[in-house]
Amino acid sequence: MVDPEQELSNVDVERIAALHVESIDDSLPTLLGEGFARALYRYLEGSEHELVFVERVEGRVESVCVVSFEPGSLQGRILRSTLPLLAWNAAIAVFTRSAFRAMLWHRALDAFGADEHEGRAPEITYVFTSRDARGKRLGGRIVERVDAELAARGFQRYFVKTIDDPANRAVRFYAENGFEVLGPRVEGGRTFVEFSKSLAA
Numbered sequence: 358m359v360d361p362e363q364e365l366s367n368v369d370v371e372r373i374a375a376l377h378v379e380s381i382d383d384s385l386p387t388l389l390g391e392g393f394a395r396a397l398y399r400y401l402e403g404s405e406h407e408l409v410f411v412e413r414v415e416g417r418v419e420s421v422c423v424v425s426f427e428p429g430s431l432q433g434r435i436l437r438s439t440l441p442l443l444a445w446n447a448a449i450a451v452f453t454r455s456a457f458r459a460m461l462w463h464r465a466l467d468a469f470g471a472d473e474h475e476g477r478a479p480e481i482t483y484v485f486t487s488r489d490a491r492g493k494r495l496g497g498r499i500v501e502r503v504d505a506e507l508a509a510r511g512f513q514r515y516f517v518k519t520i521d522d523p524a525n526r527a528v529r530f531y532a533e534n535g536f537e538v539l540g541p542r543v544e545g546g547r548t549f550v551e552f553s554k555s556l557a558a
Contacts, residue, residue, distance in 0.1 A: 358404060363411055365402055365418075372418045373398050373411070380485035383520075393439065400438045407431070407482075410502055412495040420486040420495035424503055424515070428480040479507055481517035484527075500534045508556040515556070518542055518549040 365373070374394035378387045386394040401407045406427045412420035425431050481503070486496050507515055519527040521541060528550060532538075536552035543549070 358402070358408060363409075365398075365409070365411070369411070369418050370395055370398050370402070373421050376418070376421060376485060376487050377483065379488065381483065384483075396439045397435060400435060404434070406434070408503075408506065410499050410506075412486075412499050414490055414493075414495070419490035420484075420499055422484040422496075422499040422503060423482045424479050424507070425482045426479050428478055428482060431482060477516045479512060479515040481515070484517070496530060497534055504554070504556055513556055514553050516551065516553050518544075518551045521548045521550045 374386075374391050374397075377384070377394050377398075378391050381387055386397050398409070401409050401423055406425060408424045408426075410422040410424070411418045427434075484496065484499065503515070516539075517531060517536065519525055519531065522528075531552045534554075536554045539551040539553055541548050542551045
């Protein structure tokens with residue numbers, strides 16, 4: 358769902374999908390294309406289990422954050438809500454994108470293992486800012502809004518993970534915005550750093 362004051366137009370959804378593909382090159386929506394990313398954000402916009410925050414510059418969406426209260430079921434819910442489009446785009450990606458084939462393989466292996474992180478919520482599932490607007494504190498402002506909204510709902514902490522790579526700017530971003538490192542987390546054949554943030558009572 359989206360804050361009523363932040364209601365998204367079709368132009369906004371198209372913009373968000375394009376920014377996602379531009380910003381997170383190894384994510385499933387990116388590998389399946391902008392059409393699928395648009396369907397994803399239309400689903401998230403109406404979902405009772407997710408919150409979508411946006412920051413605008415002169416009316417144009419430049420930064421986005423998605424928080425899930427049920428991250429463990431998110432992929433399954435997306436699958437059910439976008440099945441025809443997902444199946445078509447996935448069939449194409451299997452033959453054209455080696456990264457997508459690798460992701461499928463690793464996620465199949467993950468399905469046979471126990472998820473020691475199940476139940477950790479709320480969790481930031483996506484956060485990104487346009488290239489032109491980076492360094493202008495838009496991401497920091499979104500995090501402040503997430504903090505305030507989750508604290509108002511009675512949550513004491515929330516979680517996020519990002520690729521474990523010294524060159525990954527997100528690692529520094531989370532550290533600068535009050536998140537604490539929990540440790541490594543292997544998912545989909547990749548190693549992530551997991552963070553949590555405590556919220557004031």
